[in-house]
Amino acid sequence: MSDHSLFILALMAWKMVLKPLTNPRKEASQERSRATVDALVEATARILVREGFDKASTNRIAEVAGVSIGSLYQYFPSKEALVAAVIDRHSQDTMRVVRRELAKAATQPIEQGVRTLVAVAVKAHRIDPKLHRVLSEQIPRVGRLEKVETFSRENYALFKAYLESHRDEIRAVDLGLAAFICVTSIEAVTHNAVLHHKIVSDEAMEALVDEATRLVVGYLTD
DSSP, X not given: OOHHHHHHHHHHHHXXXXXXXXXXXXOOOSHHHHHXXXXXXXXXXXHHHHHOGGXXXXXXXXXXXXXXXXXXXXXXXXXXXXXXXXXXXXXXXXXXXXXXXXXXXXXXXXXXXXXXXHHXXXXXXXXXXXXXXXXXXXXXXXXXXXXXXXXXXXXXXXXXXXXXXXXXXXXXXXXXXXXXXXHHHHHHHHHHHHHTSOOOSHHHHHHHHXXXXXXXXXHHHO
């Protein structure tokens, strides 16, 4: 084997060592173990919001959760694995809301349907917004965390399916590209409005939904 090949293998091994483990060690099956895992995930979320990712050490998480460090490592190999669990839980909470609302939009005409989609994006960002901001802006993209997306691929697929079913209401456009542009625009507007500009009053939110709907419908129909 050449020196170059040995160097490449050594580099790959070094990267594998450095890459944090983000999968849990084992699944909690009993009620007591599930309570321990829940306490650890909730403690991780609280620390991320109050102190940030850098200070969310495994020792600190175990302390806040009231769990021994040995018990923590029994279920999670690293803080990144705990953060991944927080992301999974938050994503599931968000997607439950999104899927329910998108089901309503499926049969609505384009303007009403887009309005529903914008409104659900606002609602999704208002689910624990402080945690949402940390997860979308502070978390390094390593391991499973590389897949973190505030609006997941599932949302692009759902929006594309909606456009396909309303093809006669929109101009001729590549539906995949249109779904990407619309979802990315909605995400950017609602993310910044809720998490950065603190637009929270019902009146302000209604105006935001109106304007974002006009933006997206105009792109799709003009």
